[in-house]
Amino acid sequence: MPDAVTAALIVIGDEILSGRTKDVNIGTIADFCTDLGIELSEVRVVPDIEDEIVAAVNAVRGRYTYVFTTGGIGPTHDDITADAVAKAFGVALPINPEARAMLEQRWKDTGTEVNEARLRMARIPEGASLIVNSVSAAPGFRIGNVHVKAGVPKIMQAMLEAIAPTLEGGAKVKSVSIGCRVGEGTIGSAFGRIQDEFPDVKMGSYPRMGSTTVMTELVLRSHDEDRLSLAVERVRAMVAAAHANAGLAETVVAY
């Protein structure tokens, strides 16, 4: 197995923890990482409390290839992500001329007043590079391996697209799903034995509640296509036997 490229995500915001806002960024970033061959290894949701954000950033940034954060980079007093990240890296947080220019261009175009609150969004930790925001101008930034992005999903997605070319992905994980028409308890032991034989293929079992056609979805994932194919054949045969044993057609669908 090649060296894994890994990532952690820190979702910042009281509104996620109170339930007021339902997060969708975790799923988007998980898909984004998987597409690039980056293994998303951990997610933390933390409140708008500076010490908590600092602690989370410092807990993960030495551990994973990349760290992504979402939320807390707007113009109001509860937007403290830049402050916290600057503190985590022990650097100052001055107004960044390039960020200010991006914002002022936008404000000029839209006839928006420049004020102290809006200028908060131009404060960027010393040594960071900017992440372009094609939606609403206020940039994110990257410092070390930490990528700071907005929380609004549309802006967050635009920033993901902006950073994609700068990230080095790992070997892509190939994945095959196998639909199984019996419950996972029926094939659990046999499936576990196949997993034991293929430690290089990660195998997961997911019940599908309320479905009468596929009751269990078996997902096999590996960096090694040949080993994956071998394992898929073994699991297909196991499922076919379970189907036959339950008086169902032996047909097994892999997708």
Next chain:
Amino acid sequence: MPDAVTAALIVIGDEILSGRTKDVNIGTIADFCTDLGIELSEVRVVPDIEDEIVAAVNAVRGRYTYVFTTGGIGPTHDDITADAVAKAFGVALPINPEARAMLEQRWKDTGTEVNEARLRMARIPEGASLIVNSVSAAPGFRIGNVHVKAGVPKIMQAMLEAIAPTLEGGAKVKSVSIGCRVGEGTIGSAFGRIQDEFPDVKMGSYPRMGSTTVMTELVLRSHDEDRLSLAVERVRAMVAAAHANAGLAETVVAY
């Protein structure tokens, strides 16, 4: 402010981190906690790796009043939450007679074969009490302050309902939202000054993209209803002034 009742949630599962499954339990549990006056203070999503689960459980269980986990309590080899929680508490993981009886009753009713994989679901850490699963029988459990629940949303919700009467909520946080028809950058400084005057009222600002009526939602939260009312009046007046200044009707809606 009364002593806060707090909680952490640990979401367990490779499928969330790969993007294959989009989590909905975080939002459900956040709402559940808010309703009971429990402050959800942290969420972690961790993979199906025993050491990671053990580390997450031990990192949070001393820090918060309650810990909830979701996922990893099914019959297959990738369901290792019970193993990890038993390890975190340093206790054995025997077959629990009460859990076995619940399962066997269900299997009898549904004509389901008893096998080694299914019996995995009766393994409960020593000293734990069971959490009833009204959907599919396989119970969750509580050990110390850690509540272990299924990942399938429907089952997870049934288990939340089962534990609700056993949890002691804190003082409920009262919350008022105020719709603001100007961007958050316009009111950011004035809003921040009101926050400074009311450290006991948490104030958040949330842009609403694409809306032409409410552009910014201001959310005020406090345990103290009188202080909250005072702060709401201050923010209403500030927003009315901002509306008037922008040539909009002064009307401000609080909800």
